[in-house]
Amino acid sequence: MEYTLSKIATNDGHGENSAFFDGWKAYDSDPYHPTKNPNGVIQMGLAENQLSFDLVQEWVKKNPKASICTNEGVDDFKEIAIFQDYHGLPEFRNAVARFMERVRGNRVRFDPNRIVMSGGATGAQETLAFCLADSGDALLVPTPYYPGNDRDLTWRTGIQLLPVVCESSTGFKITREALETAYKKAQDSNIKVKGLLLNNPSNPLGTTIDKQTLTESLTFTNEKQIHLICDEIYSATVFDQPGFTSIAEIFEENPKSYNPNLIHIVYSLSKDLGFPGFRVGIIYSYNDTVTNCARKMSSFGLVSTQTQHLIASMLSDDEFVDRFIPESAKRLAKRHEILTRGLAQVGIGSLKSNAGLFCWMDLRRLLKEATFEAEAELWRMIIEDVKINVSPGAPFHCSEPGWFRVCFANMDDEAVRVAINRIHEFVMIVQTKKQRYIRRGKLEVSLSFRRLDEIMMGSMKMSSPHSPMSSPLVRAMT
Structure with missing residues (x-):
């Protein structure tokens, strides 16, 4: 027997079919843990304030x-x-x-x-x-x-x-x-x-x-x-x-x-x-x-x-209360600085901000073209290859493709460091592929294993103490 439910109950009004919620699902199915799952997805799509617990x-x-x-x-x-x-x-x-x-x-x-x-x-x-x-x-x-x-x-x-x-x-x-x-x-x-x-x-x-x-x-x-x-x-x-x-x-x-x-x-x-x-x-x-x-x-x-x-x-x-409010602000400022400085080291900008638990990251220059389809493609790479859940601008109804929300207050310092290192690796790869695309005039150019290893070795010398081949990004991209 078929049971008919209400239209409100069965419509898509909850909005779970968007990239905003898909990122959470990706994290839930493969959550990062420093020892149990070091190559898992790092959750940077959740606006929680855990810095002053x-x-x-x-x-x-x-x-x-x-x-x-x-x-x-x-x-x-x-x-x-x-x-x-x-x-x-x-x-x-x-x-x-x-x-x-x-x-x-x-x-x-x-x-x-x-x-x-x-x-x-x-x-x-x-x-x-x-x-x-x-x-x-x-x-x-x-x-x-x-x-x-x-x-x-x-x-x-x-x-x-x-x-x-x-x-x-x-x-x-x-x-x-x-x-x-x-x-x-x-x-x-x-x-x-x-x-x-x-x-x-x-x-x-x-x-x-x-x-x-x-x-x-x-x-x-x-x-x-x-x-x-x-x-x-x-x-x-x-x-x-x-x-x-x-x-x-x-x-x-x-x-x-x-x-x-x-x-x-x-x-x-x-x-x-x-x-x-x-x-x-x-x-x-x-x-x-x-x-x-x-x-x-x-x-x-x-x-x-x-x-x-x-x-x-x-x-x-x-x-x-007199202690909590200023101390919380101090910790948020420090974490915000760590993240934005880490992004700036590889030329990633963000909107100048002064509040909240996130920054509005500008990845427009990494898009293949200025479209929301290209934004969605870039976001999938970040989720599947970089293993970081950030939120693309489209679900936020942003009028311009290429902006992403990055949450920074729901994790410890080590997770932030790992996330920044992964972003560094990713930007190096994307920039190299884009340069080769410009030279060769092709939409997609595959990097050889040897060339990719050279890129990653150089990147890791600058930004990470870990072996490049331990990165989920490197394994995915190779």
Whole structure:
């Protein structure tokens, strides 16, 4: 007997048929391990912040009472286990509001009564989409943007995401012209635009949106009377100047100039603290109706009270927070420098960035031609031969082929070193093949074993202490 499932359940709205998710699958089937699988795939496609776990672990050991699953905290077990108010624990909402303020340099204030819980930023995004738009309506989103938005915001809501095309010539900056062009294109297609979604700091660019651009964006949405959603989940990952400016600051500086009912913030602890498994997402809206509606809908993805209890205790510890935020930024800056310097050694550039857990790598000169087909071919070589999972620009809706997102905070120093060495080897091979292609006028030229060995020996002398023939890239290419 054949069972018919719903169209929503069986459509491809999750987006797993993209290179963004295919890279994860390649890693899952052959994960790198320094001793057990040294030639496996290195995961550089996952934006996780694992560089400061020792600080968190140290705090947990010193504060056993923060958990109801310890001898010191078990007396609170019953009260926490049975508490299921949609509003969340008061101490949790207070702690999160204060933490958001401190990340923003105490330049703004957040009302704990507007803090709405959700199961991670994913749930927060979808809940806001349900509150603000009907099926068929659209949100404008500057490119390149996080591929998960195509799943989180559209799969079950039925809304559309329309790209606001940003270009490398301006550092992918959002311009009023680009916003107006996207808005007019939607109007011409009879698509109702309900809002603009900004990601600040940007995933995948690793850049903060400057104050002027935020002001222009807010002015644009206010004039069009559409919503502005600011995804600020990377706000505490800023490691260089310019610093982070929240949309809350723009609004609070001139509150009478903008309609507060159109301004909403998404936040979580997944990136700033490195707690994606805790599923702590936050909706902060200046719109009372949205706040009330989102709180009712939060019953589909509440944060467990056990997690709330622990987080409230941790974020209320001023000494811990004052230490964690700058130390995390310091470690992210160091890792970012190691990666970008390693790329630069073989002539690979990246967008100048100051935040996030990734860099936006420029491999345009390694493409056979300036097409997304050539980008996909290059990406397959990196996955299959170099054995590194990086994410190509196409799933991010980048307007130009050849850009790749590289995550650097989800691994230890040794894995980063190995990854950089593999990239060095790969670039040497591609450059040599391209030079021979130019000389001979052929699309594909195979290197002999002897010539390849010579190239790799030279490359490894510059960048790696390991034998070149132990590299998965060399074996694959030969």
